[in-house]
Structures are given as structure tokens and as C-alpha cells.
Amino acid sequence: MTGKFIAKNFALLIIAGSVFAVLAWSVWSLPQSTGLTFTVQAQMERSGVTNPVTAVLLNFRAYDTLLEVGVLLLALLAVWAFAPIDDNYDEAVTPPATAQKALTAFLVPVLLVVAAYLLWVGASKPGGAFQAGALLSGAAVLLALTGVPYQATGIGLRLLLSIGLLMFISVGLAMFPSAFLQYPGDWAGVLILVIETAAMISIGVTLALLFYGRVPDSQLSVPPKQDHYTDTDKLQSDARDIS
Amino acid sequence: MLAAEYILVLLIVLPLTAAVVAFLWPRYAAPVALVSAAAMLLLSANLALLITATEPIRYNLGGWQAPLGIALYADGLAVLMVSMTAIVGIAVAAYARAYFQPGDSATGSRVALFWPLWLLLTAGLNALFLSIDAFNIYVTLELVGLSAVALVAIAQKPEALRAAMRYLLVSLLGSLAYMLGVALLYAQYATLDLEMLHLSMNATPATWTALVLMSSGLMLKAALFPLHFWLPPAHSSAPAPVSALLSALVVKAAFYLVLRLWLHVFEEIVTVNAAQLMGMLGAGAILWGSLQALRAERFKLLVAYSTVAQIGYLFLAIPLAQTEGASLAAASAAVYLALSHAFAKAAMFTTAGTVLHVAGHDRIRDMAGISQSYPLTAFTMGLAGMALIGLPPSGGFMGKWLMLNAAFVSGQWWWVVVLLVGSLLAAAYVFRVISHAFTHLEQIPYQIKLDWKLEWPGLLLALLAALLSILALPLFDALNISTVLSGTPLTESKP
Amino acid sequence: MSAEHLYLLTGMALFVMGGVYVVSNPQLLGKILAINVAGSGVFMVLITIAYRARAEYPDPVPQAMVLTGIVVAVSATAVALALAVRVRNASSDNDTDKTTEE
Numbered sequence: 058m059t060g061k062f063i064a065k066n067f068a069l070l071i072i073a074g075s076v077f078a079v080l081a082w083s084v085w086s087l088p089q090s091t092g093l094t095f096t097v098q099a100q101m102e103r104s105g106v107t108n109p110v111t112a113v114l115l116n117f118r119a120y121d122t123l124l125e126v127g128v129l130l131l132a133l134l135a136v137w138a139f140a141p142i143d144d145n146y147d148e149a150v151t152p153p154a155t156a157q158k159a160l161t162a163f164l165v166p167v168l169l170v171v172a173a174y175l176l177w178v179g180a181s182k183p184g185g186a187f188q189a190g191a192l193l194s195g196a197a198v199l200l201a202l203t204g205v206p207y208q209a210t211g212i213g214l215r216l217l218l219s220i221g222l223l224m225f226i227s228v229g230l231a232m233f234p235s236a237f238l239q240y241p242g243d244w245a246g247v248l249i250l251v252i253e254t255a256a257m258i259s260i261g262v263t264l265a266l267l268f269y270g271r272v273p274d275s276q277l278s279v280p281p282k283q284d285h286y287t288d289t290d291k292l293q294s295d296a297r298d299i300s
Numbered sequence: 301m302l303a304a305e306y307i308l309v310l311l312i313v314l315p316l317t318a319a320v321v322a323f324l325w326p327r328y329a330a331p332v333a334l335v336s337a338a339a340m341l342l343l344s345a346n347l348a349l350l351i352t353a354t355e356p357i358r359y360n361l362g363g364w365q366a367p368l369g370i371a372l373y374a375d376g377l378a379v380l381m382v383s384m385t386a387i388v389g390i391a392v393a394a395y396a397r398a399y400f401q402p403g404d405s406a407t408g409s410r411v412a413l414f415w416p417l418w419l420l421l422t423a424g425l426n427a428l429f430l431s432i433d434a435f436n437i438y439v440t441l442e443l444v445g446l447s448a449v450a451l452v453a454i455a456q457k458p459e460a461l462r463a464a465m466r467y468l469l470v471s472l473l474g475s476l477a478y479m480l481g482v483a484l485l486y487a488q489y490a491t492l493d494l495e496m497l498h499l500s501m502n503a504t505p506a507t508w509t510a511l512v513l514m515s516s517g518l519m520l521k522a523a524l525f526p527l528h529f530w531l532p533p534a535h536s537s538a539p540a541p542v543s544a545l546l547s548a549l550v551v552k553a554a555f556y557l558v559l560r561l562w563l564h565v566f567e568e569i570v571t572v573n574a575a576q577l578m579g580m581l582g583a584g585a586i587l588w589g590s591l592q593a594l595r596a597e598r599f600k601l602l603v604a605y606s607t608v609a610q611i612g613y614l615f616l617a618i619p620l621a622q623t624e625g626a627s628l629a630a631a632s633a634a635v636y637l638a639l640s641h642a643f644a645k646a647a648m649f650t651t652a653g654t655v656l657h658v659a660g661h662d663r664i665r666d667m668a669g670i671s672q673s674y675p676l677t678a679f680t681m682g683l684a685g686m687a688l689i690g691l692p693p694s695g696g697f698m699g700k701w702l703m704l705n706a707a708f709v710s711g712q713w714w715w716v717v718v719l720l721v722g723s724l725l726a727a728a729y730v731f732r733v734i735s736h737a738f739t740h741l742e743q744i745p746y747q748i749k750l751d752w753k754l755e756w757p758g759l760l761l762a763l764l765a766a767l768l769s770i771l772a773l774p775l776f777d778a779l780n781i782s783t784v785l786s787g788t789p790l791t792e793s794k795p
Numbered sequence: 796m797s798a799e800h801l802y803l804l805t806g807m808a809l810f811v812m813g814g815v816y817v818v819s820n821p822q823l824l825g826k827i828l829a830i831n832v833a834g835s836g837v838f839m840v841l842i843t844i845a846y847r848a849r850a851e852y853p854d855p856v857p858q859a860m861v862l863t864g865i866v867v868a869v870s871a872t873a874v875a876l877a878l879a880v881r882v883r884n885a886s887s888d889n890d891t892d893k894t895t896e897e
Binding site for chain 2: 079080082083084085086087088090091092093096097100116117118119120121124125127128130131132134135137138139142212215216218219222223226229230233234236237238239240274277
């Protein structure tokens with residue numbers, strides 16, 4: 058234990074302690090408040106669902122959820138921007154054991170059914186698109202770890218990834234000239250389910266691809282070459298890392 | 301002409317949808333992006349015209365009133381920020397079209413992803429500028445932050461990846477601090493709407509801590525001294541179009557939020573000392589950033605440190621706005637400087653990118669001959685430098701003049717010293733670059749003909765920055781950014 | 796001190812510990828995990844605020860905030876981890892061992 062080590066950690070302790078003290082002081086005298094519970098409760102009938110959290114997420118504050126689905130897609134694009142290129146989406150590092158294969162064979166259908174259940178029950182109990190999507194991606198990861206290769210080709214995959222955001226925006230624009238993200242008439246419950254289904258698919262696929270962490274070469278199509286240079290020497294010098 | 305509320309929604313939904321379209325069809329990603337950029341330019345111009353005719357616009361999403369729902373809000377300040385995003389956006393998009401060549405060894409294979417990422421960045425920025433809900437702002441901050449990190453990392457170089465990693469960690473820490481502040485505010489006031497918060501604001505411990513937490517998070521994201529350490533590596537190792545976007549727009553978003561919080565939402569409880577502290581940090585940024593810019597060997601590193609310095613100027617507005625008579629001048633000064641810097645810095649980074657393209661390096665000492673071979677680029681450098689120093693009739697001049705005005709009216713003469721020293725240092729590092737670039741060589745070393753898209757976007761941006769005083773005066777009066785100080789309607793306004 | 800205060804303080808403590816660890820520990824993976832710990836602290840504070848509502852059901856708005864926050868945190872962690880892997884691979888290509896952040 059060198060002196061520098063002790064000094065640095067002592068300083069950190071002091072800093073951490075004082076920050077914590079300030080934070081503790083701030084919560085000590087918070088007023089007892091019911092927050093927005095009653096405000097939400099008053100509007101529950103018009104929300105189309107009976108679970109208050111789902112109502113907040115997909116009706117009252119649906120805009121936040123829309124952006125959040127966008128953030129999830131953005132995360133995948135971000136990973137694809139620098140991840141290693143790998144066309145062989147196979148996660149089985151060692152051949153899977155029999156027990157693993159049996160367990161996967163049992164679990165994957167169960168996961169699919171539970172995911173569908175969570176999606177459906179989200180209207181009245183805790184559940185919904187994100188939870189269901191997470192289970193779907195878990196099933197995909199299990200399959201991958203057991204050596205089921207993943208076909209990640211072409212526009213089909215990209216559609217699956219985008220369907221959540223696209224459906225959300227489309228439904229949001231349903232009443233567009235007069236309102237955005239307002240559900241027409243009594244359709245709130247149905248439309249919420251539609252959005253959640255599309256979102257579940259997108260979330261599941263996105264999380265599964267985030268787990269792989271690599272990008273298939275087929276997803277990085279290079280645009281056709283544009284002839285911007287009149288100097289052929291420059292084209293050769295492009296081989297150097299200049300940007 | 302569309303009604304203002306529709307434009308607010310379109311400004312966010314259009315780039316989001318375009319991002320998905322660009323992702324689905326990479327072959328058409330660039331044209332889709334450019335068309336969206338043009339559309340956003342038109343939309344923001346339309347919005348500006350509408351806002352001059354009416355009061356600020358508030359639009360409740362989903363038909364739910366605050367505090368239950370989320371609202372979009374556009375006053376003069378928000379509209380100016382959105383317009384800034386649109387103008388810089390289309391210029392940088394045109395530049396990027398020519399800059400990213402498929403044959404590039406670095407970004408080459410990932411070029412297709414640049415466009416969806418850029419569109420998502422734009423959607424996030426517009427969503428941030430137009431939002432008036434504290435938690436919604438957190439989500440938009442993440443949207444902006446993640447896309448910015450991805451755009452830095454798209455260069456694939458080791459130093460860009462390391463810089464992106466540091467940027468990501470800093471950004472996440474800042475977002476978490478911000479979210480904790482929002483949680484405290486909600487616990488205290490049971491609302492997330494910024495205007496409702498402003499009306500119910502009391503000086504309680506939780507409120508104070510929330511202000512400190514949110515400001516710390518935003519200061520990290522705005523790279524205010526001493527939390528600026530992540531910016532120079534990130535902005536100097538990113539590809540030039542990305543650096544332009546980051547320096548011009550992303551750091552301004554964080555500052556815009558600080559401005560709203562300090563000058564409006566928390567107005568009642570901000571103390572003079574706290575505001576002075578912010579100003580001190582701004583002064584530190586100006587001095588430190590300018591000194592480091594003087595020492596920089598590489599052009600892009602110099603421009604990145606210049607951003608650190610220029611951000612400091614913006615934060616000087618906070619203490620200056622605390623005095624009654626000076627607050628409008630201070631707020632206007634900040635906006636002028638923000639706009640001018642956005643245009644000038646984006647232009648400067650495009651010239652840096654061009655220098656890299658033609659010379660293979662961006663060492664300042666070896667930049668001789670640029671003005672001979674590429675007079676447009678050199679002219680752009682000169683104009684942008686002029687705006688950064690603050691020579692008339694640039695926006696920088698107007699901003700600094702307004703700030704001096706505010707300093708004298710409020711009796712805070714010490715900021716005058718900071719402004720003068722800062723301008724001198726800026727002149728020093730700008731002239732350092734200009735003198736090297738304008739050195740004539742006997743033998744012209746550069747043979748490459750440049751695509752017009754590599755020179756004209758920067759030139760137009762620089763012209764805009766250099767003439768901003770003339771062009772903007774009538775617009776500023778009309779847009780009446782004093783509403784940022786006075787408040788916003790809680791009910792939806794009907795046009 | 797009530798149970799709520801305890802939960803709030805725990806959440807704050809997690810946030811502070813995570814934050815301090817991010818700035819002081821040189822290991823990249825450690826920083827990423829610390830960010831997650833700090834995030835969990837903030838979520839805990841939010842859930843406690845929801846619990847404090849003491850009405851027919853806990854306040855749904857902070858709960859929705861936490862759900863959104865978790866999704867954002869997961870997205871950001873995924874990007875951070877992928878970037879960390881890439882940074883390490885890029886560094887080892889250059890023959891230096893850089894699992895620590897510069």
C-alpha cells in the first residue's frame with residue numbers, strides 16, 4: 058500500500074462521501090405526495106387498457122416510447138458502424154452437449170409462448186412489448202448458443218428491425234392533421250396491441266443481433282462508385298489511411 | 301403553408317422515417333438523406349415565419365395536457381436552434397456526399413450507415429430543441445449521444461474508437477446525473493413539464509440538488525471546462541463531416557438546455573454566486589481552450605480546442621443574464637454566438653477535411669500552398685476564422701458586442717477582460733493557421749481537382765457566419781427570444 | 796428514518812459508488828459495469844418515488860420512466876460493450892495491451 062494509493066483513495070472517499078451527503082440531504086425533506094397517480098387514474102377509462110403503466114407508456118406518454126424504440130434501433134446501427142464483419146453468425150464455440158440441446162428444445166417453445174402471453178396480458182397486468190421482446194431475443198440467443206446458425210440476410214432482416222418504429226409512427230400519424238399520437242375513437246386498445254406486436258418483433262430481433270455484436274457483410278452494401286476524381290494518382294493514394 | 305403544430309411534428313417524424321428508409325435501402329440512403337435535409341430546411345424556414353406572426357406555440361402530443369402528457373414547444377430560441385440544425389445539416393450532408401468515397405480504406409464499408417445515423421442525430425436534435433418535458437429531454441439526449449458516438453466510431457481508426465469509448469462513458473454518466481435530477485424534481489413537484497416546474501419552483505434541498513445534478517450532466521455533454529477532456533480527441537479523430545456536426549450542433553444542444561434551465565425554469569432559485577461560478581468555468585474554458593489551440597500541431601486538433609474555447613463564451617451569458625437590464629442582451633448574445641460558431645466551426649471543419657483529402661495530413665506547419673491550389677477553401681478558412689475571432693460584420697462580433705454591452709450594464713466588468721483576452725487568443729490561433737495556409741510555394745504541390753461539393757458547402761456556411769450580423773438583425777427582433785426569459789403558455793395555443 | 800428513506804439513500808449510494816468507480820478505475824469493463832450500477836441506483840430512486848404515492852396503486856409515471864430508462868441503458872450498454880471489444884482488438888493489432896482506458 059503505497060502512500061499515493063492511500064492518498065488517491067482517501068480523496069475519492071472524501072469526494073464520494075460529500076456527494077452522497079448532499080444527495081442524502083436532498084431527499085430528507087421530500088414532501089409526501091401522490092405524484093400523478095390520481096391524474097392517471099382519472100383518465101384510465103379513455104386509455105384503452107386497464108394497466109396504468111401500459112396506459113402511461115403507450116398512450117399518455119407514447120412519444121417517449123416511440124423515441125425509445127428509435128434508440129434501440131439506433132443502438133444496433135451504432136454497433137454495426139464499428140463491429141467486426143462476420144458472415145458466419147454461429148455462436149457455438151464448442152459443440153453443444155446433449156443436455157444443452159434438450160434444454161434448448163424444451164425452453165424455446167416455452168419462451169415463445171410466454172412472450173406471446175406477456176404481450177397479450179400487458180394491457181391488464183405488468184407485461185407488454187419490451188418484456189416479450191426480451192424473451193424472444195433470449196430464445197434466439199439460446200438457439201444460437203446451441204449451434205443453430207442465424208441467417209441474417211438482406212432487406213427481410215432490416216424490415217423486421219424497423220417494423221416497430223415504422224408501425225409506431227404510422228399509427229401516430231393516423232389522426233395526423235388534427236393530432237399526433239392520438240388514437241381515434243375507441244380504437245385505443247386495438248391500436249396499442251398492434252403497436253406492441255410490431256415493437257415486440259423489432260425488439261426481439263434487435264436484442265438478438267446486439268448479442269451477436271458483429272455485422273454480416275451483406276448488411277453493409279456499398280453504394281455504387283462515384284467518379285469524383287479526375288486524377289488517377291489520387292485514387293491510388295486513397296489506399297493510404299487519410300481520413 | 302402548414303400550421304405550426306404540424307411542422308413541429310414533421311421536424312421530428314420526417315428524419316426518423318427517413319432514417320428507417322435510408323436503413324432499409326442503402327443504395328438510396330444518400331439521396332433520401334439529402335431530400336430530407338432540404339425538406340427540413342424548408343420546414344424550419346416555414347416555422348420561423350409562423351412564429352414571427354404569433355406567440356410561441358405549444359402542442360400537446362396525443363391530446364393529453366400536462367402534467368399527464370408530453371408537449372412540444374417552439375419559441376424564437378427553439379426555432380433558431382432548429383434552423384441552425386437544418387442549415388448546418390444540409391451543408392454538411394452535401395459535403396459528406398463527396399467526402400465519403402467507397403474506396404476509402406477507413407469508413408469505406410460503413411459509409412451506408414452514415415446516412416441513417418446522421419438522420420437519427422438530426423431527429424434527436426430537433427426532438428431535443430422542441431421538447432418541454434424533462435424526461436423526454438433525457439430520451440432525446442440519449443438519441444443524440446448514441447448517434448454522435450457512433451458517428452465518431454465510424455472512422456474505424458484506433459484513436460477514433462478510443463475517443464468514441466471515452467465520449468460514450470462521459471455521455472452516459474452525464475445522462476444518468478440528469479435523470480437523477482429529473483427524479484428529484486418529480487418527487488418534489490409531481491410533474492415533468494418544464495413550464496409547470498417553473499411555476500411551482502421553490503427553494504428546497506431537492507430542487508437545489510436537482511439543478512446541480514442536471515447541470516453537471518449537461519456540462520459534461522457540453523464539454524465545459526474542466527469537463528471538456530473528452531472533446532478534443534473525439535472531434536479531432538472523427539471524419540471531418542462528423543466533426544462539423546459534433547462541434548456545431550451536439551455541444552450546442554447541451555448548452556441550449558442549460559440556458560433554458562438556468563434562465564427560465566430555475567430562474568427563481570438561481571443565486572448570483574452560482575451564476576458567477578458558471579461564468580468562471582466559461583472563462584476557464586476560453587483561456588484553456590485558446591491556449592491549447594495555440595499549441596496544437598494538427599489543424600483538426602486546433603479546431604477542436606477552439607470549440608472548447610467558444611463554448612466558454614456561451615456560458616458567460618449565465619451570470620450576465622442575472623441582472624434585470626442585461627438579461628435580454630445576454631441571452632441574445634449567447635444565441636448569436638451559438639449560431640455564428642455553428643456555421644463557422646462547421647465551415648472550418650470542412651476545410652480541415654479538404655486539407656486532409658488533398659494533402660494526406662493536417663499538420664499546420666506543412667499547410668503551405670493551400671491558398672494557391674484551392675482558393676475557395678482558403679477563403680472559407682479566412683471567413684470562418686473571422687467569425688470565430690469576432691470581427692464585424694460576423695455573428696461572432698455581434699455576440700461579443702452584446703456581451704460587452706451586458707457586462708457594462710450589469711456592472712460585471714471582469715467579463716470584459718475575459719472577452720478581450722479570449723478574442724486576442726482566438727486571433728492568434730486563427731492567424732497561425734491562416735498564415736501557413738496562405739504561404740505561397742514556388743512549386744504548386746497539389747494537383748487534385750476538387751468536387752464542388754467539397755468546397756461550396758463550407759464557403760456558404762462561412763459566408764453566413766461572417767455576415768450574420770447583417771442578416772440576422774431583423775430576424776432576431778421578429779423572433780423575440782425574450783420569451784425564453786418570460787415563459788410559455790401552459791395551455792395549447794390556437795393559431 | 797422510514798423504509799422509503801432507506802431505499803432512497805441506497806439508490807443514491809449506488810449512484811455515487813458507480814460514478815466514483817467510473818472516474819477512478821482504469822479498466823474499461825469496470826467502467827461499463829459501474830455505469831450500470833449507477834443506473835440501477837437511479838432506477839431504485841425512481842421506484843421508491845413511485846412507491847411513495849401510497850394510493851390505490853403505485854404511481855405509474857416513475858415506473859414508466861424506469862422502463863424507458865432500462866431500455867435506454869441496455870441499448871447504451873450494448874454499444875459500450877461492442878465498442879470496448881473493438882477498442883481492445885484494435886489496440887492488440889498494434890501490439891500493445893490496452894484493456895485499460897488511456
